[in-house]
Amino acid sequence: xxNEEIIALADSLLFDVNDEEIEETKNTIExxxxxxxxxxxxxxxxxxxxxxxxxxxxxxxxxxxxxNDDFEELFKNTSNIQGREVKVPRVVKE
Numbered sequence: 001x002x003n004e005e006i007i008a009l010a011d012s013l014l015f016d017v018n019d020e021e022i023e024e025t026k027n028t029i030e031x032x033x034x035x036x037x038x039x040x041x042x043x044x045x046x047x048x049x050x051x052x053x054x055x056x057x058x059x060x061x062x063x064x065x066x067x068n069d070d071f072e073e074l075f076k077n078t079s080n081i082q083g084r085e086v087k088v089p090r091v092v093k094e
Contacts, residue, residue: 001029014091 001009003022010017017025071084080087 001026012093 003026006022006025007017075081075086078086
């Protein structure tokens, strides 16, 4: 990746990067490429998606929702409310 590509990607994610961080990112990408090359040379018979059996899955119990909750108390830390919802700023480009 070029410096310009890294800066453009960081801008799209709303990050500011300095020259040191750009070089660190480029070094990390090169490291990942080398590691991927090593993995591609391995002769694996069967792909392994997870090292442990995940057949037994326990889900948490749902908590009961009370529609009569005091919304003024729930929303006291925000001023941007629309009806019974908090409006948050858009951070993802369309």
